[in-house]
Amino acid sequence: MNDSLLLTTLLFFPLIGGLLLIPFLGRPVLARQIALAVGTVELLLASFCWLSATAPPPAGAPAGFFLFSSRDWIPDFGVRLILGMDGISLLLVILTALVTLVAMLVSWRSITKRVALHYLLLLVMETGIIGVFLSLDLFLFYLFWEVMLIPMFFLIGIWGHGRNIYSAVKFFLFTLAGSLLMLLAIIGIYLLHGDQTGCYSFALNELVKTTLPYSTSLWLYSAFLLAFAVKFPLLPLHTWLPDAHTDAPTAGSVILAGLLLKTGAYGLIRFGYPLFPEAARACGPLLMTLAVVGILYASWVAYAQTDMKRLIAYSSIAHMGFVALGIAVWRPVALSGALLQMVNHGLTTTALFALVGMLDERAHSREIAVFGGLWGKIPRFSFFLLFFAMASAGMPGLNNFVGEFLILAGSFRITPLSACLAFLGIILPLVYTVRFLQEVLFQTERQPLLLADINWREGGFLGLLALADIYLGLHPEPLLAMVRLPVALLIGVVP
């Protein structure tokens, strides 16, 4: 298949599928089935790209990209429709397709009002996120970056619970405020590059050639960093996350934690460092400090949570802190670890949010204090909860351990202090996870609850995620091999 066609289809297929749902807005069952079919095809399509990874790079593609397409879009501004896929994008695109599919299955029964609209938004968001992971033109990237926000805003606001409107608006404003300054920085580098070369373009591989005075690049980089740090989220900017995660419907939490947080890290890797290498390195220590403080603070706060979703939300902040540390070190081992950790965290947190969502659907509560002794009542559910909670806490043999280990091993040489402190961040999750599991699964029953164990639909995707966790924990090599070349090219060391 032709590259350009494959990438365009991969990008717009969910959007078209979503728009096809419009005639079915009054027919929930059919809409749900169509959406699931679109999501499955998209996952197959994304996996199909894996086969292209060994193909020779196409003509005109930047090094490391095995799929590439570039077309004119808005010639007046020099905006081009440049899409490209390298190992990093491939992993994240497959993760996106998988997590979206899980999000659809999770909301199969729990969404009862405006069903078709819900699935439509999920599909539109899938296009937005995949667009972020595939764009190699900054204008296009920014477009998708903003487009992702709208469906999530509606997901939280319409189907959420608790203070959902407050959380939806807070989420939207935090991210928008961060990214608007990035828009100015994008225009800034576009103009500087155009003035220098006479060719006005938003293409990443053109813009990296710009020579910037140090102070200018520091300003522009801080605008980018702000936008990405909000998404990450890094410590002082994290306050939207617990609210948004807690009040979102299960599918919303799954996509927020599994995918949206990754876009910040991805943006930093793909755009932040290559565009402003000096400024990014200068800000490295700041990023490391924020990451380590974030890991410790979030783990500490997670311990005090009584709401399960909030607990997982804070543990997400801690895990993303590891990713930030791995990126800030900017060495091959740590960066590969950070990328692996992004995928791992996506898989595990998706499963955990899905599990809490199922419990909420059955018992209409997410308070830890309500549950107890679940192991005896719903053993299959309890097995998966134990499994994914231990994976998330970094149990050796499961996936998160590998990512965290690589990040620590890679960063120890550069910043021993950060690495040592972050090491505590591996232990602390054990504390709150064990307490959480012990209260929910093993204590005596605190309230008489009639709970049904998980069914085939739920068990199916949980089993799939669990297998992926084990596989990545025991044999992460295929993923590491996939990112080896792009990581080496990004950092500038010859593989």
Added chain:
Amino acid sequence: MNLNELWTLLPLLILACGALVVLLLGAVEPGRHTTWTGVVCCCGAALWAVQTPPLVSVSFGMSDTPLVRSFILFFCLLAAAVLIVSLEYNEQRGIHGEEYPATILFVTFGMVAMAGATNLLVLFLGLETMTFGFYILVAIDLKRGTASEAGLKYLLLGAVSTGFLAFGLALLYFTSGTLESAALLKQCSGEPLAVLGWGFVLIGIAFKLSLVPAHFWTPDIYQGAPAPVVAFLSGGSKCATILFAVTLLSTIGNYSALRTPLLALALLSMILGNLAALLQKSIRRMLAYSSIAQMGYVALALLAGGAGGFKAALFYAFTYALMSLTAFGAIAVFERSGITDQLEDYRGGGCKEPFAAAVLALSMFALAGIPPTAGFTGKFMIFAAALRSGETAAAVIGILTAAASAYYYLRVVVNLYMLKPEKAGRIEISLAEKLVLSTAAILLVIFGLFPMLLDL
């Protein structure tokens, strides 16, 4: 007068004669068909703009460049859209009579004259014809006190601003001795009296664009006037004024003496407009303050003129007109169900009236500058121009106010989709209304993704 000149003037003739025909028709046989006659006249004038090849000939102080053509086309189509949206609204409000469509045609006549004018006198006459028509339109809903209040306010403040504008033009004429804009503007850029004249003209423009501190009329007019009239006033009259400002400023070339006042107008409008909009409980007043802020962005573009700012301002003029049409068109539909302009009355609008709610939500996202709407692309062009011309501080302040503005636009969306309705009630939407509003909404997205289609 030869045939070529007649061609140039044809849209004006169609609109003026059309207005008279509508008035006569109303005297003989009043009814809805007077409005449809108006729509046909507008479409006829629009067709002229598409059909005939552009002529370079200049006569009667009118020119006919491709840019003028596209604006004429746009004004005529906007007027047709406003007439169609008004049909059901006016019927429900009890605004009968042929004077409504006739006045809309006269206003369009004024806008078209303004668009083509090369002579300051013609320009002034066009502007006044337009404004005069709006004095009537704003107060046309005689049964409502708020409309009369709005009309009086607009008339008094408008008269003052006309005085400023006329005096400014007189000073410019005094210093240069000509009224031909191109010749006049090249001659007198440095003289103190000319600068004073420019200052007065700028005050007049600021009033028409409702820039702070000449914005006091805006909230009351937006709240009191009939919704389709507000759409026309907000879209058409501001669009025409932006064209006026761009024509004047682009011919002088170097207008550094105006930099400070323009910068002040832009900053004040962006900051105060957005802050005041945050506090509003009425959707119409909120949109009025939002329009003040949006015009602040346009003033920023005018300030950055040579660096692509004029193009950005014209693009934003088109876009803003579309956003006004969709927003107030949807409001007109909602108000037919008997709700007030309070934001809480829009609760659950997404269930009650999915079509109008979707159009309103889209225009809110466009006003907030969220991609893929034209509102984003327009803001992008404005900020790119501002940065290119070195106005970095103004651009940063502008973008921060834009981030804050998202809050009040989102509030409308929240009310429409995320809160439960208090009282149910369905609204019948006619096919023509649906067609007009959905075309405008689709154009908002298309111009956002393919701005090159608007060849300015």
